[in-house]
Amino acid sequence: MVFYSILPSPYQRDLFFELSRCAEIDLTVYYLEPACADSPWPEKPLQPYEHILPGFHLAWGLSRFHLNWHFPSTTQADVVVLNGYMNLTTQLLLRLQAKKVPCIFWGEKMVGSSEGIKGKLQKYLADSLKYCRAIAAIGTKAQQDYQQRFPDQPIFNIPYYCDLKAFSQNLPQRPRNPVTILFCGQMIGRKGVDILLQAFNHLIQSGYNARLLLVGREAELPQLLEILPEKTLHNLEYAGFQSPENLPEFFRKADLFVLPSRYDGWGVVVNQAIGSGLPVICSDGVGAGHDLIKPGENGDLFPNGNVEALAEVLMSYLQQPDKIKSASLLSLKKAKEISPAMGAQKWVEVFHKLTGKEIQCSIIK
Template sequence: MGVLSVVPSPYQRDLFEALSRRPEVALSVFYQERQPHDSPWPEQPLAAYEKILPGFALRLGMVRSHFNWSLPLVDHFDLWIINASLTSATAQALMRGALTGKKWLFWGERLTPPGSSWKGLAQDYLANALEGATGILSIGSLARRDYERRFPALRHATIPYCTRLEDFSRIAGKRTENVDLTFLFCGQMIPRKGIDLLLSAFARLVAEGLPVKLRLVGREAGLPGLLKPFARAVQERIVYAGFCAPGALPLEFAQADVFVIPSRHDGWGVVVNQALASGLPVLASDQVGAACDYVISGENGLLFPAGDEEALYLAMKQMATHRERIRPWGEKSIFQAKTLTPEAGAEKLVQAIHQALS
């Protein structure tokens, strides 16, 4: 089986490693790039089944497109999986050319809602390449509903991102509640992630005299400018920990009581996997793929409408004023995380492969 992916991200590599250990799968993974110039991830050695294709990437605004050559012959594989952006020229060439009449699956997140009519037309054109697929493996149920609507004639399955969570699970039973309820946000400090909504909602809690703190982990982006309007009393209760390498993340989650992800759009959100394994209640918008599948409102967290600052504020206030819910909701989160192991993901992927080849 051949896989075309983007970069050696830890989010995909854990699943690929589990898949490579399956006796019925001879795996080859081809990455379009070793890592983008602005990647926060440290480089790791490649496995024997992984290879970086020669090529380059071009950026147009927020869109990156890969151009690669020296691709392997598609006939050397019984099945291909395309796990790449639809804006990739390499992926488009394969889907519309060499893979025509072959068995191949697309594995991807929900498409980002286009910001204009012409972007919508461009997205529709790029997505039409999937009409030639044997099936679509959606990363989450939100993505699946979208792809089923677009391509009702194709086979569909749901394969979430499944990563190694043992380091997060180990700290789950050792956490102790903070004196000041500590909310954790982990991600880029950009509007799409809803960081502006989070800061405003948190400031309201501080203004009410509630004993709360906010810990921010991730690339700084526009954070300094976003913090400027807030009073010193608010800023003193916010800790920016900076970007953390994957190995250091469990220690960050260990310092939190509640995890918050207020994204306006998030195709999946692996940080939700990590928060669940850490035994944290999760407050998430209804546009976060992972939260829609694994956060049950009132059982291990709360879902609220994306972009709704008032709803986010009320969710945070509920946790700050009902701290007795933190432990039982965290235990439910741990239970939810047990289905997100790379081995579980590999099993689902093998089942999808068998269906595609049948």
């Protein structure tokens, strides 16, 4: 079984490691590049089944187009899984390999097409997914999107799964006073940081005792902070970008987690927050929110871009400390369902459906 992915992201590597532990799976993973400036994870040694393909990429706005070479032969593979359609390498593999070996595309919900030449290019590249034997959608929202676009293909729901053990250790008693609200991600408009800052400012100006902890790349944060009153800034802490190994420490400092993104195909930080036993509040533009949050139980969803709605949800938790405690327990219960081993089992089931081959994977079970 061969995976082609963009780069060695920690959450995908957790899944690949679990698949590699299955004795009946001969796993190979190829990455199109070793690292990316937008995701500056510390480089770690590759596993024997992981390889970096030679090549380069071209940037066009926020899009990156990869071109790689020295493709190994996949004619002996039972299944090839491709992650990311907006690059030339995946396009070549889809249009050349899909006729020889069953290919699965694994991706998040597609964003709306751009205008002009770029929009036409996106439509052309997306059309190549018709060559896939099946599509593994990352989350329920993505599954619905692909079912509309490709009604004749099997569509499976296989979200991201990551190792949460470090997040679930040494958890504090919650809630504390003051309640600490955590955001983890890039400080950019797409992540809705401005929405969170406005809602938090409303809480502070209304007399609530709360803190806001921001973790992630600075990006647009200085401009966003300029308009906040001193009283609000006094209750805010910016901890900067943190490596994956340091993140559990910051999640332990929090009592609530908020991801107010205008758009997030998935949002692995939601997995991490649930693993940390945090109530999670997401906009309905976050893919993970629709699969991992049960509104009113382990968190809540609010309408995308609605500052007032977010402020009201936050106030409901600040006014009811017991709500934080019960939601925390339900998040920890949910965390047991989203381990990499569970994700690996889902992939094994898909492989069986497409190839007809029984895979006895005792380690996963």
